[in-house]
Amino acid sequence: MLYRTYKRFFCRNVRNDRIGLTGGAEALYKKQIIGMIDIGSNTVRLAVYQITENGAFRVIDQGRWPARLSQKLTAGGELPRESVDELAEVLLHFKRICRMHRTTRIKAVATAAIRQAANREQALARLTEVTGLTIELLSGEDEARFGSLAMLRTMDVEDGFVVDIGGGSTEITLLRDRKIVSSVSFPFGCVNTSRRFGMKDEPVPPAVMERAVSELAAQLRSEPWIRSHPGLPLIGLGGTLRSFAKISQRSIDYPLSNLHGYEFPPLALENALQTLAPLGVEKRRKVPGLSKDRADVIVPGLLILQAVVQACQASRVVVCGAGLRDGIFFDACLPAEEVFLSSRQVLEDSIRNLSALYPTVPQAHLEQVNRLALSLYDSLAPEASLPPSSRVLLDAASRLFRIGSMIxxxxxxxxxxxxxxxxxxxxxxHREMLLTAAIASYKGPGAMRSRLVPYKALLREGDFERISKLGMLLQLAAALDRSESQGIASLDITVERSRQLTLSAAANHPLHVEMMEVETLAKDFKKSWGLSPVLSVSTLAPPPR
Structure with a gap:
């Protein structure tokens, strides 16, 4: 007698949307190497992006130089000629790196320090004369838009504030339903704030910090919408956020070095300031995780962040590893309006990009395994009390489980x-990424537990069982297409009262290898699910000639 019966049909057609770029951008921008130079108030950065022939993209080189341009402005607000010429030499160095990679184009932009310079036109003309680069001067609104675009293309946040703390300006943007509602650029950043309040090489007294936070808060109050949405997360971009994240991770022995997506409560800011402010710059340089060229501006940067957190009344702070250069790259080279419509698209695009960067087995096989895995999940998961997010993790894992074959x-x-x-x-x-990696690489409980030992701080109760169940579903799905021929056209999934999992396949050809693979997996699958899988096959008649 049947206990439960499910039926799932599978289409063998490969999806029309190709991996990587979509639409017109695919034809326009494939197989390019682009250099992006960001002339920031604190740091000048280079990123060299490669767009491959199949539409994937990645950063293949990068560079940075601590410019401190905001500190070099004269009392009259001008950028001295020697500072401009020094900057030109850095740009020439970056240009040589780009030439080595045979870039098809270089895009250079300048932000707050040059925007605020009284002699900005002359400075830009001089830079162009020496380097041959055309440098675009971004407005504060441009900075906010590109920063928000970088976040939207790399994070699944629906609602929240985005803050980008630079050397000479701070941009704040409000997002609702992944759309920009309001944005503003304030003329203070970690470098000019340090200069304004005399935060040099010595410890920063509490009175100076209080005065700085008070003045920053007063400027933030000029935009009432910042205080009108309490409880939203604050997504932070820029060197201040990344530096703080590194310090925080080192202090708690965090098992990942990935900064993108790292979260911390607002209280952590106050604790960091209490630790860093009493130290002189030389002692700050010895703080684990803090780069030496950030030691003199980390305190003013964190004071700005603290003021913004308090003004927004943020529930939590999340670090975004992407920044201005990424936003400009996405805007110029990978236009995709749909990114604003769905946070799910972020993961989808990322999986496609990874698959295109590391092509291993035929895409048709991965898609068949993906369909089979999700079909098994939809049939069996309701009785297993798995969290709803489990389907998303299995979906990702079943499309990436062969990526290691590249090595x-x-x-x-x-x-x-x-x-x-x-x-x-x-x-x-971070936790979901760990679970996905464990599911995709699952080969049994012993090997899985060994891999997860260094990451135990990220795991929660029930995660081992969850990984085992989803990992075995993926193993079974892969066994059902072991010949990589997409032989199964439709599949009935039946749970018998005897706890047998009957998989009745209508196939285009005999599945001798698949039957053997399912039989081999049966014992381990039963340990995880309490079900014994059995594959039965009926071969479809060939189409008439």
Missing amino acids: DVGDNADHTFYILMHAHWNGLG
């Missing part, structure tokens, strides 16, 4: 876990 087929599981834990991909939090 070595024999140790695919180990390499898959490593790549998914160290590659740049977006749309999942």
